Amino acid sequence: MGAKGSRWVATGVEGLDDVLSGGLAQGRVFLLEGEPGSGKTTVALQFILEGARAGEKCLYVTLSEDDAELRQGAHSHGWEFDENVVVFELLPPENLLDEDQQQSLLYSSDLELGETTKRIFEAVENTKPTRVVLDSLSEIRLLAQSSLRYRRQILAIKHYFASFGATVLLLDDLTADALDKTVHSVAHGVIRLDQLAPEFGAERRRLRVLKYRGKKYRGGYHDFTIATGGVRVFPRLVAGEYRKNFPRHQLSTGIGEFHALRGGGIENGARPLILGPAGTGKSLIALYFSLAAIARGERAAIFAFDEELSLFFDRMKGLGLNLEKFVADGSLTVEQVDAAELSPGEFAHRVRHNVDTRQVKTVVIDSLNGYQAAMPQENSLILHMHELLQYLNRRGASTFMTVAQHGLVGDMNAPVDVTYLADTVILLRYFETLGRVRRAVSVIKKRSGPHETTIREFQISNAGLTVGPPLDEFQGILLGVPTYSGRREPLMQDKDR
Numbered sequence: 001m002g003a004k005g006s007r008w009v010a011t012g013v014e015g016l017d018d019v020l021s022g023g024l025a026q027g028r029v030f031l032l033e034g035e036p037g038s039g040k041t042t043v044a045l046q047f048i049l050e051g052a053r054a055g056e057k058c059l060y061v062t063l064s065e066d067d068a069e070l071r072q073g074a075h076s077h078g079w080e081f082d083e084n085v086v087v088f089e090l091l092p093p094e095n096l097l098d099e100d101q102q103q104s105l106l107y108s109s110d111l112e113l114g115e116t117t118k119r120i121f122e123a124v125e126n127t128k129p130t131r132v133v134l135d136s137l138s139e140i141r142l143l144a145q146s147s148l149r150y151r152r153q154i155l156a157i158k159h160y161f162a163s164f165g166a167t168v169l170l171l172d173d174l175t176a177d178a179l180d181k182t183v184h185s186v187a188h189g190v191i192r193l194d195q196l197a198p199e200f201g202a203e204r205r206r207l208r209v210l211k212y213r214g215k216k217y218r219g220g221y222h223d224f225t226i227a228t229g230g231v232r233v234f235p236r237l238v239a240g241e242y243r244k245n246f247p248r249h250q251l252s253t254g255i256g257e258f259h260a261l262r263g264g265g266i267e268n269g270a271r272p273l274i275l276g277p278a279g280t281g282k283s284l285i286a287l288y289f290s291l292a293a294i295a296r297g298e299r300a301a302i303f304a305f306d307e308e309l310s311l312f313f314d315r316m317k318g319l320g321l322n323l324e325k326f327v328a329d330g331s332l333t334v335e336q337v338d339a340a341e342l343s344p345g346e347f348a349h350r351v352r353h354n355v356d357t358r359q360v361k362t363v364v365i366d367s368l369n370g371y372q373a374a375m376p377q378e379n380s381l382i383l384h385m386h387e388l389l390q391y392l393n394r395r396g397a398s399t400f401m402t403v404a405q406h407g408l409v410g411d412m413n414a415p416v417d418v419t420y421l422a423d424t425v426i427l428l429r430y431f432e433t434l435g436r437v438r439r440a441v442s443v444i445k446k447r448s449g450p451h452e453t454t455i456r457e458f459q460i461s462n463a464g465l466t467v468g469p470p471l472d473e474f475q476g477i478l479l480g481v482p483t484y485s486g487r488r489e490p491l492m493q494d495k496d497r
Helices: 040-053 067-076 109-127 137-144 147-164 182-186 256-262 282-295 309-318 324-328 344-356 368-373 378-394
Strands: 029-034 058-062 085-089 131-135 167-172 189-196 204-212 222-227 230-234 272-277 299-304 332-336 360-366 398-405 424-433 436-446 456-461 464-470
Touching: 029 040, 029 147, 029 182, 040 058, 040 067, 040 085, 040 131, 040 167, 040 230, 058 067, 058 109, 067 085, 085 109, 109 137, 109 147, 137 147, 137 167, 147 182, 222 344, 230 344, 256 436, 256 464, 272 282, 282 299, 282 360, 282 398, 282 424, 282 464, 299 344, 309 332, 324 332, 344 360, 344 378, 360 368, 368 378, 368 398, 378 398
Parallel strands: 029 167, 029 189, 058 085, 058 131, 131 167, 272 398, 272 424, 299 332, 299 360, 360 398
Antiparallel strands: 189 204, 204 222, 222 230, 424 436, 436 456, 456 464
């Protein structure tokens, strides 16, 4: 088995061992704290069942739930206890419930605390487990009645378990005294589970490692979910961990005029931003870049925040694009993202899965308006996007982002400014001339190399996307109030819509 603490014990929780940089130190005592409903018992059950699967003897000491409740909770996740799992109910003696005995000095808190500790030790001696869960410390804290007695009791429990070499998980629901940090100083490591309730949507859960002696861990908050099958943790993305050099080369955009407008193709690892009011064709342009990647033999993934997938597929069919065949052959992934139900950490995990597992080289986030809805604050959005874009860039994946601006013509504002994160900004606009509403496209930023400074008209029809020649005889197109100064008709001929 090796020296105590020299090996790591798997928690059985997907993603948590990554946060802990390997798992829990063997033979040590850890504290898992959080308010009721945050997921402590589920994590503890996964920890116990992981040990049982490895053939270890495991002991679950419960001071609040009975055996039937615990098994029912496990059964809701599809789990069953085998012979390696022992559940020990540590409930008050029956005579403590007798009204005539409750005031007796024979059952003072001193004797109750001593009896409780004694029964815990007896259960450990009888079971000889390698993994122990004590659920929960609130009962022991109430019996101790003072911080000094509580600390001495926790130290006694810690030293006792150390003699057995068991890895111990202490649960604390913070109902007795949330400000008491006694166990923090005693435990080898402390993990905190939080549950947040936004004004709209499902609860958001996150965890943080507050302490881990002698071990480097992944700091900060990490989103997690509780679903059938248990807790799933999504470690915070750190782009600095992914540093890889790869050759940069330009990729075809699939549209000749667009290629000329940008001054060349899109580099692998690029981060173009497509900006414009609603309905100008942002999603369609991003889709054309995805189809160009598929034509090169690559894979692409689209994460749609704003549009129902069935409507999206039908709308693309109306433009002559049958996306189902690309989805069927695995070259295109289209995922619906519900910002009210999905945390930023889980979204980043989905993107990473497509890039790392499916080798996707083109990612479309449509749109950042919907992504912002999943974020508590705009500053958090910027930080999350920075890490995600840096990661994708270092993996050689191009990321196309769309942002819908407020307004249709004239002065328009974006709900979030991420233009500085993009290496290319493609601006779309409506403009009116000769009694018709038309669309214009221009490239207003490109970090690598020159680009056209012209404004081109483009059309969306049943033939798809068509880009016309530069509108060099108009002024004021970006403002939506153009003035024609030429002698000829420079506009594109209208196609069937």
